[in-house]
Amino acid sequence: DAGVIQSPRHEVTEMGQEVTLRCKPISGHNSLFWYRQTMMRGLELLIYFNNNVPIDDSGMPEDRFSAKMPNASFSTLKIQPSEPRDSAVYFCASTRGGHGYTFGSGTRLTVV
Amino acid sequence: AQSVTQLDSQVPVFEEAPVELRCNYSSSVSVYLFWYVQYPNQGLQLLLKYLSGSTLVKGINGFEAEFNKSQTSFHLRKPSVHISDTAEYFCAVSPSNDYKLSFGAGTTVTVRA
Numbered sequence: 001d002a003g004v005i006q007s008p009r010h011e012v013t014e015m016g017q018e019v020t021l022r023c024k025p026i027s028g029h030n031s032l033f034w035y036r037q038t039m040m041r042g043l044e045l046l047i048y049f050n051n052n053v054p055i056d057d058s059g060m061p062e063d064r065f066s067a068k069m070p071n072a073s074f075s076t077l078k079i080q081p082s083e084p085r086d087s088a089v090y091f092c093a094s095t096r097g098g099h100g101y102t103f104g105s106g107t108r109l110t111v112v
Numbered sequence: 113a114q115s116v117t118q119l120d121s122q123v124p125v126f127e128e129a130p131v132e133l134r135c136n137y138s139s140s141v142s143v144y145l146f147w148y149v150q151y152p153n154q155g156l157q158l159l160l161k162y163l164s165g166s167t168l169v170k171g172i173n174g175f176e177a178e179f180n181k182s183q184t185s186f187h188l189r190k191p192s193v194h195i196s197d198t199a200e201y202f203c204a205v206s207p208s209n210d211y212k213l214s215f216g217a218g219t220t221v222t223v224r225a
Contacts, residue, residue: 004155033212042218045214048212093156095211099144099206101156101158102158103148103157105155
C-alpha cells in the first residue's frame with residue numbers, strides 16, 4: 001500500500017496566484033480530511049469528506065479556500081487568490097470507517 | 113466541542129531515561145483518544161489509540177498510554193527512550209460518534225546522548 005499520496009511536496013507561489021493541492025487517499029478508505037499546520041495555530045481541520053460528500057467545512061478559513069472530492073480516489077484543495085498568510089503545511093489524511101487516520105507527507109506551501 | 117491540552121511544550125530527556133508526556137482533554141460527550149508522532153518534515157504517524165476496554169494501551173515503538181476518565185487525562189509514557197524518539201508528539205481526541213480529530217498543540221521531545 002502506497003499510503004496517502006499528496007502532491008506537490010513543496011509549492012512556492014506569488015501572492016494572488018491560484019494554488020491547487022492534491023491528495024490520493026488509501027484505496028478503500030471512505031473518509032478524507034484536510035488539515036493545515038502552522039507554528040502559530042498548530043493543526044487545524046479545514047474540511048472532511050465521507051463517501052466523497054463534504055460533511056464539515058466549518059474550518060475552511062474563507063471563501064478563497066475550496067475543496068472537492070470528485071471520486072473516492074482523489075481530492076483537491078484550492079486557494080484562489082493565495083495570500084502570504086496561507087503559508088503552511090497542508091496535510092491530507094484518510095480512514096476507513098474507523099478511528100485513527102493515515103496521514104500523507106504534506107504539502108509545504110509558501111506564498112511570497 | 114472537544115479540546116486537548118498538552119501540558120508540556122518541550123521535554124528534553126537523556127537517552128535510556130523514561131519519559132512521560134501529559135495530555136488532558138475536555139468534552140461533553142464520550143471520546144476516543146489518540147497519540148501521534150511527527151518526525152521532521154514528515155506527516156503524522158499513529159502511535160496508539162484508546163477506543164474502549166483496558167485503560168492501558170500499548171502502541172508502537174515501546175510507547176504506552178493510560179486513559180484516566182476521572183482525571184480526563186491520557187498521558188503517554190516510554191520507559192527508556194532512544195535518540196530516534198526525538199520528534200513532536202500530538203495528543204488528539206474525537207467524539208465517539210464522529211471521526212473529526214482535534215489536536216493538542218504538540219510536545220517536542222529531544223533525546224540527548
